[in-house]
Amino acid sequence: MTITSAHRANLLAQARAVLDANWKAGFTVPALRQYPHQWSWDSAFIAVGYARYDQARAEQELRSLFATQWADGRVPHIVFHNADPAAPYFPGPAFWQIERSPHAPAGRYSSGIVQPPIHATAVRHIVRHAADRDRALAYAAEMFPRLRAWHDWLYRERDPRGEGLAYISHPWESGQDNSPLWDPVLARMALRPEQIPPYRRADTRAVDPAQRPLDSDYDCYIFLVDFFRQRAYDEGRIYADGCPFVVQDVLFNTLLCQAEQDMAELARLIGADAAPFNARAAATAAAINTKLWDEARGFYVDYDLAAGLAMPVPALAGFAPLYAGIPDAGRARQMTAYLGSPAFGFGPDAATGYPASSYDRNAPGYSPRRYWRGPTWIQMNWLLMHGLTAYGYDDLAKRLRGAIIDLPQVGGFREYFDPETGAGYGAEAFSWTAALLIDVLNGEPTDD
Ligand code: 2M8
Numbered sequence: 001m002t003i004t005s006a007h008r009a010n011l012l013a014q015a016r017a018v019l020d021a022n023w024k025a026g027f028t029v030p031a032l033r034q035y036p037h038q039w040s041w042d043s044a045f046i047a048v049g050y051a052r053y054d055q056a057r058a059e060q061e062l063r064s065l066f067a068t069q070w071a072d073g074r075v076p077h078i079v080f081h082n083a084d085p086a087a088p089y090f091p092g093p094a095f096w097q098i099e100r101s102p103h104a105p106a107g108r109y110s111s112g113i114v115q116p117p118i119h120a121t122a123v124r125h126i127v128r129h130a131a132d133r134d135r136a137l138a139y140a141a142e143m144f145p146r147l148r149a150w151h152d153w154l155y156r157e158r159d160p161r162g163e164g165l166a167y168i169s170h171p172w173e174s175g176q177d178n179s180p181l182w183d184p185v186l187a188r189m190a191l192r193p194e195q196i197p198p199y200r201r202a203d204t205r206a207v208d209p210a211q212r213p214l215d216s217d218y219d220c221y222i223f224l225v226d227f228f229r230q231r232a233y234d235e236g237r238i239y240a241d242g243c244p245f246v247v248q249d250v251l252f253n254t255l256l257c258q259a260e261q262d263m264a265e266l267a268r269l270i271g272a273d274a275a276p277f278n279a280r281a282a283a284t285a286a287a288i289n290t291k292l293w294d295e296a297r298g299f300y301v302d303y304d305l306a307a308g309l310a311m312p313v314p315a316l317a318g319f320a321p322l323y324a325g326i327p328d329a330g331r332a333r334q335m336t337a338y339l340g341s342p343a344f345g346f347g348p349d350a351a352t353g354y355p356a357s358s359y360d361r362n363a364p365g366y367s368p369r370r371y372w373r374g375p376t377w378i379q380m381n382w383l384l385m386h387g388l389t390a391y392g393y394d395d396l397a398k399r400l401r402g403a404i405i406d407l408p409q410v411g412g413f414r415e416y417f418d419p420e421t422g423a424g425y426g427a428e429a430f431s432w433t434a435a436l437l438i439d440v441l442n443g444e445p446t447d448d
Contacts (some may be wrong), residue, residue, distance in 0.1 A: 002447035005406070011409070012441055018434035019049065019406060024446070027064040031415065031427035033206040036087030038065060038079040040115040041175055043261040044122040044381050049435025051126045052442045058126045059139050062119055066146045068110050073104040073117070073153030076110035077172060090202040091225060101233040112233040113170050113225075115253050120147045122261040124266055139327045141270045154256060155280065157235040165248040165291065166256055166285035167305055169238060170224045171217075174249050174317075179358070179372040180212035180365045181313045182245075184302055186220045189244045197226050207327060211369050211416075211425045214426065220245075245307040250292055257284040258324035285326045293327075294318075298334035314360035316344060316380055322387030332391045339384075340396045345376065345419045354403045354410075355396075356381060357419035366419055368418045369425050375416035378404055383434045404440050408433055 003011075022028050027038045028046045035042075043065045050058035067078045080093050091111075097114050098104035123143050130136030158166035168174055171182045196219045204212050213221075224245055231237040241247065260281035264274040293298045294310065298319035302311040319325055319339045327335060340346045343362055344354035359366055359374050367373045381400040388397040407417045411424025413433045418425065 001443050004448045005446040006293040006448075008441050008444065008446055011405070012438060014410070015049070015437045015441075016053070017433035018429045019046070019431060020437075021429060022431045025417050025427070026336075027062060027079070029429050030062060030432065031430050032071050032082055032224075034203065034388070034415070034427035036089055040065060040075055040077045040079075040080065041118050044118040044430040046435045047122045048125050049432075049438040051122075051129045052438050055126065055130050055132060055136065058122075059136075062122060062143065063121075065416040066143065066150075067206070068108045069104055069106060069150065070101070070103045070110075070144055070159070073149035074114055074157075075101070075117075075150050077115040078111040079111050080109040082109070088202045088205065090200065091222070092370040095199070095225065100353055101232070112228055113173050114168075115173060117150060117173050117259045118255045119143075119150065120266065121255070123147065124149050124262040127266070127269065134294050137269060140266050144263075144266055144272065146272060147259075147266075151256070151260065151263065151280070161189040163248075164280070164287035165253050165302075165303075167246050168249050168252055169228075169243050170221065171245070172221060174252060176219050176251070176315070176317060176358070177221075177370040178370070179313075179315055179317070179385075180363070181249075181302055181311060181317070182247075183313075184311065184367065185245055185306070186217065188307065189220055189223070191219055191223055192225075196223050205427055212371060214321070220269065227280070239283065242306075244306055247311070248289065248292065248303040248305055249317075251320045252303055253284055253288055253292070257288065258327065260284065261324065281324075285324065286333065288326050289323055293331070298331075298338055314343070314363050316358045316384075320387070321383060323391060323393060324387075325385045325419045330404050332393075334390075335356060336393050336396060340393070344398060346399060353420040354407055354417060354422050355399050355419070356384060356403075361419070368420050369423075371416065371426065375425060376403060376407065376419045377416050378407065378433045378436050382440070385440075401440055401444075404437060405444070406436055413437075 029036050030039050030042045043061050045057045047061040069075050093109040096111050098110055121138055127136045127140050153168040171177050199222050201218055223372040228238055260277045265276035267274040291303060294301045294312055300321050303320055304311050319335055342352050343360045345353045345357045354376050357374050358377055359371050381404050385397045407422055410422035411417045413429050414424030415426030416431040
């Protein structure tokens, strides 16, 4: 699976054009119509792409995100660069009301929840590929205290029992909004209409509702935001008052574990102490291995802290620990036996489609087009591709790399893809699809 240099140059130009169109003089929106603000983990993936050809933009992308970091260290999942954004997105600043929190930065606007912590990983990537290494090291030193405060917040505010696992308190915090992972937790919430504040969705104007979450999912999302703002985004109160969504998520903690490993490396590069980061990474890896491993199923499962229950749902995210080197070789073998099957779009021939579907194709509630309930996502492929390569599963890694390169050509630079046909769904001209294609193509050999 090699491509000619002319073909590669053409794809790179298309991908850069997507990022140029989404660049807003200082940050990049995930997609112009659907997501017209700055998202936390999107910006990290986008910086990974910029790092390959525009170091200044890569640096600026995360600098602008962290400019709205809260005084307590949290990095909000959306930054609104205007108080009253003209672009329709719901919920906007008027709904989040972050000014209720004493920790929210004055005169800035954001959501009050977070997303997976992959930012230190992105900064390390910027340093690794920097054209100007001295400047990149100065940048790492500039970002280092902010990244540390962010991780400190997660371990301080989201790990009340000191287990080494940070919990998430909203499906949006997982990045996988309507994954079947959350179905049992949301069903248990059993909301009454009077508990849900009035609201109107904006996400189904530009995208077919059949490719988006259900209204009943949105009711839960909005109820939770209301629950948080009523408690001034005070994590202690939110937890003590019985927040119904408290989940120790595999993907989130895997990315935290890898980010702590990357902090250790950044510390070494700038002459700081790496030991505390290595210690936290090891504690989180151990906790993932003890608490979240499901021996019978052969993959990792989330834990519902509110109900005290393991969540054995066959989502692709259950294989994420490969990315941070968490499973031993035996577990990796067990995991790849299932992951590398037609259930996730791997199979003996191309007829099985485009791996890896975000959810087992044979499991109840699978949909090839409804967002996080089956479609293939480029950033999940990118994470797993790295994990599988590190464990020596080169054939599976190659399939994922192939899908990252093929899908934008088959379905366009879309947000997600039909794992069976490659058709593109969701937002058009989607930034991380372009950014991670750029990253992968830079490591791809050409046949001329
Ligand atoms: C999606 O989530 C947002 C809410 O944060 C939404 O649906 O409005 C998710 O796919 C998430 O992972 C992503 O960061 C965001 C922007 O691309 O969109």
